[in-house]
Amino acid sequence: MEWALTSINPLTVSIFAGLLLLILFLRPKNSGKKPPGPNGVPVFGNLLQLGDLPHETMYKWKQTYGPVIWLKLGSVYTMVVQDAASASELFKKHDLPFADRKVPDVLTAYDFNQGTLGMNQFGGHWRVLRRLCSMEFLVNKRMNETTELRHRIRENMERWILEESAAARAQGGTGAIQLSRFLFLLAFNLVGNLMLSRDLLEAKDPESREFFDCMNKVLELAGTPNIADYLPYLKWMDPACMKRKMNKNLGRTMKISSKFIQERLNNRKAGKFQEKKDFLDVLLEYEGDGKDGPDRITEKNINIIITVSIN
Structure with missing residues (x-):
């Protein structure tokens, strides 16, 4: 039995390598x-x-x-x-x-690329997202309407920084803090108010720490070279385990942000609507003809749009 295993394994590897090279060299070339x-x-x-x-x-x-x-x-x-x-x-x-960009394998986790402008395939769906973002989200009117909100978010961040520093000194430390986490919270809540008309996370909320850590990992994985992007026949193996890590961390971030969307959907079903429509309302109410673009934007893609906007 031991002899059979030691003789079969090299043979299997040789056959696999030979077939692989044959496919590569006999594949039609673009002339x-x-x-x-x-x-x-x-x-x-x-x-x-x-x-x-x-x-x-x-x-x-x-x-x-x-x-x-x-x-x-x-x-x-x-x-x-x-x-x-x-x-x-x-x-x-x-x-x-x-116009189309080669999508890194890790960004296909949860179909993340389909909800982004930067990685989505050029076509009707991309044009709809671009039009909604340029006309309903990144506009001076909406920014001007949220001036007071942005001041409040900045003041909250300053207060959180002082409280965190004081707590660190009270425990005998120097008072040093992780500034990047508070800047992330500021950006997250700023986007939250632009898109959902509310703060999304508090500094002491355990979910804010989890979201921050997972999003940092998502960004790190998205910027790390992956051999599977250059040798696509290795994707099924996920040799660097990058797709698995992305599924884990992106899944956690989308689970947290999906709560805000579900809350809005439940409010709308109960007849509770916003006094002023925000970007989430625009996305939820979008209706297309289904010919040159989607007939509606799915809850999953709305979740991705929110996650991407935070970045």
Whole structure:
């Protein structure tokens, strides 16, 4: 039995590796005209050539291949534009073909990318989100209407900082605090008042600490390179466990923020409506034709929009 296991495992690995290489090399190649670029190696392409300082490597390649370079990062083809004239031509004449962005695997957790402007695929749904955000959320009128609220939120933050510092000194400490957490609370409650007409978290609320910690982890994971983004056939393995960690932390943040949406839905069912419509009301009441965009915005996507706005 022991002999069988030791002989089968290398054989299985060899067969798997052989099939993988066969798929990679026999896959049809795009024969269309591409910009110049450095030759890569099998499987990894130019990924291993970038080095520790990719921006310096790109600059060196610019001297050899010109301002527009074609790279293959693993299985992902990438065009690098390194001067203003080429960038201007790209956005003026070829904007639509390059409108979509490659979505990192971790940002597909809970379909997070589908509720964001930055990562959503260009199309009707993206246009609806952009129109609602630009006309109903990021407008001077709404900002002017919340001037007093913003002053109150700032005063609350100052009070919380003083209380936290005093409590730390009372315990024999220096009075030092984690300022980033209070700035996060300020931003969270500011967005909360713009979108939901209320403060969302208090400094001493246990959920505020959990939300802060989880959101920090979400941001860290979103900015960490993931080998599965460049070698998509590894996604099912999640080799760096990044997708699993994102599901865990993003799930916690969305669970907390979903409470505020559910509370509003329950109030509306009971006939309790806001005196002035806020952005959440706009999202809940949106009705489209279902042809060039969604017929409505789901509760899940509303939750994502709120979470993204906080960031």
